[in-house]
Amino acid sequence: MAELLAAFAALIAAPFCIGLLPALAMPGEQIAWHERQAEEEETTGEKEKKKPVKRRLPWKRPPVSVCPAAVYAAGFVVMLALFQAVAVPVILFETWGFPTIVAVYSVLLAAASVLGLIFGFPVLRGMAEDMRVLMQKRKRPSVETTLYWALAVGLVLFQMYMAYTHEFFDGDDAYYVAQSVIAEETDVLYRILPYTGLSTSLDIRHALASFPIWEAYLSRITGIHPAIIAHSVLPLILIPLTYLVYYRIGMRLLKNRFRQTAVFLILVSLLQIFGNTSIYTNATFFLMRTWQGKSVLCNLVLLTAIWTLLRLWEGGKKGEQKGKAQAGWWLLMAANNVTAAMATTMGAFLLGLLVAVSGLVLAVRQKRPGCLLPLAATCIPGLIYLGIYAAVVFL
Numbered sequence: 002m003a004e005l006l007a008a009f010a011a012l013i014a015a016p017f018c019i020g021l022l023p024a025l026a027m028p029g030e031q032i033a034w035h036e037r038q039a040e041e042e043e044t045t046g047e048k049e050k051k052k053p054v055k056r057r058l059p060w061k062r063p064p065v066s067v068c069p070a071a072v073y074a075a076g077f078v079v080m081l082a083l084f085q086a087v088a089v090p091v092i093l094f095e096t097w098g099f100p101t102i103v104a105v106y107s108v109l110l111a112a113a114s115v116l117g118l119i120f121g122f123p124v125l126r127g128m129a130e131d132m133r134v135l136m137q138k139r140k141r142p143s144v145e146t147t148l149y150w151a152l153a154v155g156l157v158l159f160q161m162y163m164a165y166t167h168e169f170f171d172g173d174d175a176y177y178v179a180q181s182v183i184a185e186e187t188d189v190l191y192r193i194l195p196y197t198g199l200s201t202s203l204d205i206r207h208a209l210a211s212f213p214i215w216e217a218y219l220s221r222i223t224g225i226h227p228a229i230i231a232h233s234v235l236p237l238i239l240i241p242l243t244y245l246v247y248y249r250i251g252m253r254l255l256k257n258r259f260r261q262t263a264v265f266l267i268l269v270s271l272l273q274i275f276g277n278t279s280i281y282t283n284a285t286f287f288l289m290r291t292w293q294g295k296s297v298l299c300n301l302v303l304l305t306a307i308w309t310l311l312r313l314w315e316g317g318k319k320g321e322q323k324g325k326a327q328a329g330w331w332l333l334m335a336a337n338n339v340t341a342a343m344a345t346t347m348g349a350f351l352l353g354l355l356v357a358v359s360g361l362v363l364a365v366r367q368k369r370p371g372c373l374l375p376l377a378a379t380c381i382p383g384l385i386y387l388g389i390y391a392a393v394v395f396l
Contacts, residue, residue: 004225007223007224008219011222015076015080015111015114016077017069018113019076019113020072020073020076020077020117021076021125022076022079022117023076023329023332025120025123025124025329026326026327026328026329026330027071027075027333028327028330029315031068059120059122059123062122064127066130067128070248070249071249073242073245074242074249074305076117078305078337079113080110082337083106083109083113084211085339087102087105087109088102088106089209092190092191092203092209092211093208093389093393096190097187098188098190099184099185099188099190099214099217099221100188103218103221103222146260146263149263149267150263152263152267153266153267156266156267156270157266160240160274161236161240164236164237164288164291165233165236169289171289173290174231175195176195176196178228178292180214181213181217181227181228182227184214185227190208190214191203191204191207191208205393206346207346209346209386209393210294210342210346210348212293212344216230230292231292235291235292239296239301240288240291243301246305246308247266247304250311251265253308253312273287277289287299287300294343294344294345298348298351298352301340302344303352305337306334306337309337310360312330313330313334314363314367314369331375337352338352338353338379338380338383339383342383342386349386349387352383356376356380357380361373
């Protein structure tokens, strides 16, 4: 029971609480009925004009409507970025530094969760208000919409069931999972060869991508073996998490149409389930190598980047908001760059390249070159990471 509570706290509760912070300034992530209601009020002119009231205390601020899926997904990415920021300096300078990572990151995770609950209280109030209105006013969905969503959810649950109950063999586990086991059992960070058990110098090629150490951290705080964390626990978290990001992307592309979004998720699920045409496809990594950093990069990190870019360059009034109004999206993009480096050493470069090309195209298309500067600023953590990597390798 204690293991389950610890796993729930680290993988469910903490990301959600942390996600309340960026959710305060993530325009466009209101739940669908809230957006439709706002559009109707603007069209009919029934929207009440209220003077802005400055309130300093978080619990006295007006409610903020944000989809819980967006809160959790954003919080999970920020949580991984925090671990990377803690782990890299310790890996570089402490051979037996795993206990230091566990202690420092646990305190930081608890502090960030508490701050999220305090300052993100308006988001919690908004969720409660949304739930109340949904229970009172929302019409029942049609039979067709219900069937589509039942099929979409059923396909996601099927993928989770297959990932949990079936054992998939992958040669890379001999290194990545073994590094998690070594860190958890010996407290040594990347100074023991997993293949032979002999001591070695710091393995720079893999050391700065701390995803296996995060798995070892989960093992240490829950008491569950790292191999079980990797093969059984993480697929139950990362698979639905990825589909939450797909869900928010679908709602953005399809203009908050529930039925069409359900069809979108069904098509994505079918592509993933039947995508094992080679060992290199995205679907193979997603369902058969879920616990590896490379899978997290090509599924969660890149999808989060697309989701963020869609919102930052959204047309209409929401897309014209600047500064603090979009601070949550800029924070998420910066954290996503750090998470990319955590997944794999090439992640910072690949995501930076994607952001640069996408930002250039979108800035030219919408004639907003001024947005390139803050977008470039979100890539600074990735550049710092690449600088550290280059310094360690060549100096």
